[in-house]
């Protein structure tokens with residue numbers, strides 16, 4: 394369960410290569426799998442705790458309107474709400490965030506169309522080892538057991554280095570017909586980057602840190618964006634759409650449809666994050682927990698699937714530039730709260746998480762210990 398320390402090492406990518414040169418390779422074909430009652434062993438997780446009546450996570454729905462308009466008392470109120478949530482579990486939702494609901498709608502419907510393409514077409518844009526761009530079915534390119542019951546399409550979203558990178562990606566990999574889809578995600582993830590920088594200002598205010606501090610830290614980052622598509626499963630309690638994990642990045646901005654399935658392990662129980670129309674779910678990742686010297690919490694979460702209906706989510710993982718050293722501002726370090734983690738860079742943490750996938754919520758702790766012991770033996 395969540396409290397026991399287990400880690401499932403990822404298979405090196407050289408072990409799993411393209412299905413045509415590795416006949417034993419698992420290929421996630423939802424049209425076939427979603428009707429099966431006999432779930433192939435690669436997808437099985439120890440029977441997950443699925444209470445009949447799942448309690449809801451106590452996570453505030455924060456109205457950003459006043460803050461975005463520069464209104465002081467609304468900003469104070471919003472900062473207090475996010476502070477309380479981040480001191481406890483690091484999850485809150487935002488509404489009136491300034492993003493047009495039609496962009497949410499377009500991002501969801503285009504993902505639906507993309508995941509309905511024939512499997513051969515999706516495999517043409519399969520994610521390659523060491524790269525964050527492309528399609529995966531159940532992450533079978535990197536994992537061989539406890540596979541997530543999902544398809545993903547990811548983009549190494551980078552508004553700094555590559556202008557129109559997502560549009561170019563669609564056109565060069567799937568052809569000119571996909572240009573308009575590329576523009577939808579270019580606009581969507583551009584809006585997510587902008588909003589995430591504003592949220593960092595609100596978080597800085599909530600911590601009494603210079604308003605620009607975190608914004609400056611993340612503004613030239615190499616973020617990752619992803620569409621998740623979770624088909625139904627006839628034995629939903631035997632599989633997980635996304636296994637338990639803490640996000641390694643700074644902040645995560647997640648758009649979920651109204652189906653529900655996102656759960657957070659808080660106060661000893663899995664709790665549902667209730668879908669709110671047109672809201673975004675925001676959560677603190679390990680990098681932000683590190684930057685706040687452990688004051689704001691990143692929390693274990695997972696996505697479950699159901700037996701009836703496909704669920705979709707679209708995620709923006711805000712990350713720093715790879716060589717940025719993660720060090721909290723002085724205001725967050727004191728005698729009572731001394732440094733919790735050593736200095737490290739985002740690329741060090743990212744490669745650790747890519748090689749060792751922990752399901753116990755202790756990644757940052759283990760990473761810090763590993764870093765300190767490996768530096769001591771250098």
Ligand SMILES: C=C1C[C@]23C[C@H]1CC[C@H]2[C@]1(C)CCC[C@@](C)(C(=O)O)[C@H]1[C@@H]3C(=O)O
Pocket residue numbers: 532541617635636637638639640641642710743747750
């Ligand atoms: C930098 C990243 C690695 C993952 C995608 C982004 C941010 C979160 C990571 C992830 C979601 C954590 C859970 C396991 C994972 C393999 C997944 O199920 O998708 C992770 C991502 C990944 O490596 O693709």
Ligand SMILES: O=C(O)CCC(=O)C(=O)O
Pocket residue numbers: 619621635640647649654655694695696705706708
């Ligand atoms: O789809 C979801 O609700 C959660 C996905 C998630 O946690 C992730 O991709 O990191």
Ligand SMILES: [Fe+2]
Pocket residue numbers: 638639640645694
């Ligand atoms: Fe996550």
